[in-house]
Amino acid sequence: MQSLQAGTVVVGTGPGGATVARELAMAGEDVLILEKGRDHRFPVGNITAYATMYDIRRSKEGVLVRRGITTGGSTMIYSGNSYDPPAFLKKELKIDLSKEVKETKRELNIRPIPEDYYERWPGTKRLVQAACELGYSMEPQERFIDPDLCDPSCDMCLFGCSRGAKWTSREYVYDALVHGAGIITRCDVQKVLSTGGEVTGVVAYTPKGTLVVNADRVILGAGGLGTPMILQRSGIKGAGTHFFTDPMSVMAGISSDSVGTWREITYTFADESHVGEFVMGNVGAVNAFMAQIAALHLPYARRAVHLPKMVGMFVKLCDEANGSIEPDGTLHKAFTVKDEEKMAKGVDAARKIMIRAGVIPETISVAKGIGGHPGGTAAIGRVVGTDLMTEISNLYVCDNSVMPRSGGIPPVLTLIALGKKFARSLLKKTKA
Ligand SMILES: Cc1cc2nc3c(=O)[nH]c(=O)nc-3n(C[C@H](O)[C@H](O)[C@H](O)COP(=O)(O)OP(=O)(O)OC[C@H]3O[C@@H](n4cnc5c(N)ncnc54)[C@H](O)[C@@H]3O)c2cc1C
Incomplete structure (x- = not known):
């Protein structure tokens, strides 16, 4: 020792x-x-x-x-x-x-992403516009990122x-x-x-x-x-009780034309009008796809060939502090009825935005319950x-x-x- x-x-x-x-x-x-x-x-x-x-x-x-x-x-x-x-x-x-x-x-030097990025991201731009047409507002995010x-x-x-x-x-x-x-x-x-x-x-x-x-x-x-x-x-x-983690639903779908969020940076625009319930925003194609795999939606793997025209969104839940962790790392965390309701509301809104932005409805997959906070x-x-x-x-x-x-x-x-x-x-x- x-x-x-x-x-x-x-x-x-x-x-x-x-x-x-x-x-x-x-x-x-x-x-x-x-x-x-x-x-x-x-x-x-x-x-x-x-x-x-x-x-x-x-x-x-x-x-x-x-x-x-x-x-x-x-x-x-x-x-x-x-x-x-x-x-x-x-x-x-x-x-x-x-x-x-x-x-x-x-x-x-924390600041929003530069405006010219938006012009370079046709898939994200479509989501932002679709959100606006449906009465939501996906705003540019402040980030810990040096644009230079x-x-x-x-x-x-x-x-x-x-x-x-x-x-x-x-x-x-x-x-x-x-x-x-x-x-x-x-x-x-x-x-x-x-x-x-x-x-x-x-x-x-x-x-x-x-x-x-x-x-x-x-x-x-x-x-x-x-x-x-x-x-x-x-x-x-x-110690160990009252665990929360802001679980997300990450959604992936295929665009009806070739415009996806491939090589467009994740979480650069978000609608914050429902903070306390959920926040929703854009996800790049790779991350949208990886989330489906992480959530064990394994048949989705065959969609990998469509990555260039894949479109992603997330819905991040403000969850109840109802989980717990044991000294050996065993984790307990379930969605409460209230959590389920808030998540369903957010996923429904994001689905509508994706479809309005040209995503084929039957291709939308939802990887539910991925927390990171x-x-x-x-x-x-x-x-x-x-x-x-x-x-x-x-x-x-x-x-x-x-x-x-x-x-x-x-x-x-x-x-x-x-x-x-x-x-x-x-x-x-x-x-x-
Ligand atoms: C994919 C993802 C995306 C995210 N995006 C954002 C974002 O955009 N903005 C944002 O604000 N937050 C984001 N978060 C959340 C954010 O990163 C975390 O909430 C934050 O880093 C938590 O800080 P912390 O100091 O509590 O713990 P952590 O950052 O997790 O740090 C804990 C540290 O302790 C170490 N450690 C653990 N156990 C032990 C041990 N027994 N002995 C010694 N060392 C130990 C770990 O290795 C680690 O270095 C994201 C998280 C994830 C997973």
Whole structure:
């Protein structure tokens, strides 16, 4: 057994963990990052990323949940869409992230996709126009993407971006390392150690054997699935329940002429008029097709020959926090009656838009229940306080598991802002 010493241990390198590690390291704190995944270089920007960086789980009830296990966490495979924090954080929990959101948008140059992209995407353009004719409004999305580096005919955001156009939390990890932090990858944290209600470190498995890291402070950023598993193994009460994941239905169909969303970037336009119920938007042909395969709609594989004229849309549900995860990773998540109603309403709207845009109705396939925003499992008010501390002193959580419920929108900007605010409050405490 190997043993190490650190001031602060940060577990996980998604937007939650990486932001905190960076802030603390930049302020001169002694930080050690422990990351379960590898620092994958290959394949990044390649469809085979599905086999390496992706962890895809199926709940006992059939809902799929995707996350990234690699340096950068799920941002390595995210679309790069940016949404302001859900209103309930400020209104109900009095957590005002407006300053940090503004700072992050400026720092990362978050902006909508350039208008000329739209002109280059005939399939997406048709969907946007069809939505408008039917009384919906698919608006250009703000993204963590640098248009100067992006290739608008690539659509590989969900497999990692080999061009460096998409911001990922790897950038914050590397900033932390430049400022003196250390990192151990392929380090699977199992549990937190404590004595007399005070954190003392963590135990992890590495390819070289068991590792114990003694630390004064531990911050879990292992995500909505990883963090509750660690907390439960460490005896923290209440962790692992109230799981949500914003499951999507991804729809694919064949255009009656040759105009599809082939090589058009996914999730660049979305209708947000039903946030709280669902959000719907465009999907590139490759992602629409891959979703059917991931949902085991295997006969759809024969449609691969039609990829150039395939059209995709998604409907992302704001689901109820009714799921749970066990310490060994067994997942329970079903659609509630309310979820089913909201999803049916969204799928019906998207189907009408697709048909209006020229998709042959009989070719539309719906891959239902693919989630990518796991959270709720160590929620503020149940497992952590508004200072993000657990019942164990100096054991904190900063990732999507602290969200008490789904906002129905992608959470990365919120998590970066939360990470900044949280880290700065820790630094203030240390100084005082
Ligand atoms: C396909 C897809 C597309 C998405 N698109 C968007 C989007 O456009 N915009 C947006 O805002 N959000 C998007 N999301 C969601 C977003 O990426 C996640 O919600 C967000 O990254 C969650 O951040 P996190 O810090 O909670 O966890 P994660 O990013 O999942 O990071 C958790 C980290 O902890 C590590 N870890 C896990 N367990 C352990 C352990 N036991 N020991 C050590 N390390 C561990 C993981 O390897 C990972 O690095 C998308 C997600 C997916 C899957």
